[in-house]
Amino acid sequence: MAEPALALVQSSPSPARAQIAFDNVALTLGGKAIIDTISLEVAAGEILCVVGASGCGKTTALRLAAGLYQPTGGSVRFEGEPMRAPRREIAVVFQDYGKALLPWRTAAGNISLALETIGMRAHQREARAAELLAKVGLAGHAAKYPTEMSGGMQQRLQIARCLAQDPKVLLMDEPFGALDAMTRQGLQDEMLALVASTGATVVFVTHDLEEAIYLGDRVVGLLPHPGRVGLELTIDLPRPRDQLATREQPEFLRLRRALFDFIKASE
């Protein structure tokens, strides 16, 4: 594998301001190094997009951030504390919405699942679920089962369930990867609006480079075998972003070029 001629950028640790911090994180599964030392920080309220060729461990990195995996080296910290297990403040949006939703519960019931675990009373749950459904544009679909909804609607529902946790951090694993282009663009804008209103931190894994630039404040590119940070780009595009105007800006095109070159070199 040709080593790309790129300056390896590693963010210098400054734990005071970082909400999520990867400190020399390594993960070995079954004798195979999946991730070999990633150091990375995510500031509160930031939208960090993670891209990389397949096998670069981007999904694994997200699962480490969620506390679903424990690192075999280094440490993952949330607000300065080591992550030993998943935390309620950190919500995860899985790519396969069809598997992550409970098919035997209605839309309202699926949101209620998150509300039940925080001990909310039944009469409050109903109102809160309706409120969250309205927030993601699913008002009037409360009584529908997931299988009666389109893919885009199901993913919206999963996002609403995550919002029910009142999360400080949203970890999103290629959430729009399985959706068609139009639905995807619509959801990108809806997500940006939601995040802007809640102020949540977002770590967004995607294989769509344009999506990463369009959404992110920062884009991190990972190198494969084993996964490590190869590129870090600060996205200086004005917000709110616009599907047409933003994507036509010279800066957008420059970043797009840089990211494409990086991925190509890393493969």
Added chain:
Amino acid sequence: MKWSVLGWRLASFAVAAGLITLWQFAADQRLISPVFLPGPDRAWASLMRGFTSGDLLTKLAGTLTHMAYGWLLASIVGVALGAMIGSSKTMRAYVAPTLELLRPLPVSAIIPVAIAALGLSQGMALAVIAFGSLWPMLLGTIHGFAAVEPRLYEVARVLHMSRLAVIFKIALPSAAPDILAGMRLSLTVALILAVVCEMLAGLDGLGQWVLLSARSFRSADLFAGVMLLGVIGYVTALAMDAAESRLLRWQAARR
């Protein structure tokens, strides 16, 4: 759409009516000796007589009780054991071969063993019926619990759900279709074994009624008992249908 449903209903009734007419005809023409084959009229009269005298009602209650106790015991044990085995990969590896060995065993073959151990008692009937109807439920539950979408367990972890909540809100509803399918099969098994136990152990019930009627050549009574057993099978299956479509409403949405 509705008319075609109605049409099929009418057709199925016509078939049943035709068969009963044929039966009546065969009995009237004495194609088979009335000692062995009563007409539907005589069978019906015997059924009514049995109900008014209360004899048949006691037998019916006996069979229903045997069936219900055995089936319920099997349900509780089957679902609890199945949940334990199904949710653990190690348990499955250890226990599965034994289960595969026991499953195809004809339960009627263990009745003598049960009689030797427990005598000709209600306890024996309970043990045999429960043992026989355990298998479909146990295997259904094991399969259901083993097939829970792993992603849902991750969702549960992220949401900080308690172990109990995970069992009752994730695993059990996910396994419900398999469990209910097992319960449906068990219901038939329970009815068969209730009748067999009553015949062999002389316990109060329709099995005993049918056997004694046959031995004393009371063919009308025999047929009345058989008809009643058919009705039990049919009605319990209908009740199971109703329970299933209520509990599995979400699956109707999927189709």
